[in-house]
Amino acid sequence: MNNNEIFASASSWIKEAGERIKESFKTTLNIETKSNANDLVTNIDKETERFFITKIKERYPAHKVLGEEGNGDTLKELSGVVWIIDPIDGTMNFVHQQRNFAISIGIYENGVGKIGLIYDVVHDELYHAIKGEGAFVNNIRLHTLEEATVSQAIIGINATWVTPNRRIDPAVLGALVKDARGTRSYGSAAIEIAQVAAGRLDAYMTLRLSPWDFAGGLVLIEEVGGVASTLKGEPIQLLDENSIFISKPGLHEEILKKYLGNKKW
Ligand code: IPD
Ligand code: CA
Ligand code: CA
Ligand code: CA
Structure with a gap:
């Protein structure tokens, strides 16, 4: 594939989609729930997905699309x-x-x-990476990530995982939260992964994400020398739900060893 040509299309479409989303602020949203009362979807989520699918199928008929709202292809493998x-x-x-x-x-x-693109629409920040060419925010090159330690780290983590939940003993990540310099939770996995790539967060972790939440971010992380795995330190399966642990080097090892590796969960 011609990475630069496809990136040019993707970045112009993502900006156009961002403009449409901002226009929607003037309209009344149609909000529905999905798996539970807090799992929201709007007409704009669906329209935006359809916008990309139409553009992609028109320009690149052989390409496949996997989208959260299910308007794309059903994929069993990634050929x-x-x-x-x-x-x-x-x-x-x-x-x-x-x-x-x-x-x-x-x-x-x-x-x-x-290619990875994450567009923070309202702040007009476009993070992008092309394999082998580095990662950028608004075309400014991001630095290679340096090693960090827990005591100096700001960690992206949602409070759900340090309170009683179905996936992990709250004491495991509770100990990490206590030892870290600070924690943050932004409510968008893609933005949080992009923040790690940009060095604004030192790590991000969560117990369940879907492919569309992390697919773009993983390309960014690789280009800046970050480490990405599941919370058990295993490789991420691209077509499955995974726990996700993205971090600066050094810090990733320290957290796995001291907090995640020696506990049964
Ligand atoms: C959600 C966000 C959120 C994460 C959830 C995701 P959505 O995506 O990324 O930060 O904690 O697990 O499902 O539904 O807003 O696209
Ligand atoms: Ca959703
Ligand atoms: Ca979504
Ligand atoms: Ca998502």
């Missing part, structure tokens, strides 16, 4: 060129705050991440 799209990551923020949400796109060729 060929696949666009993995979250039309709005952070729908709850979109509905409640009209900010702190992003469009996330990861473009993979035979399972290898080639």
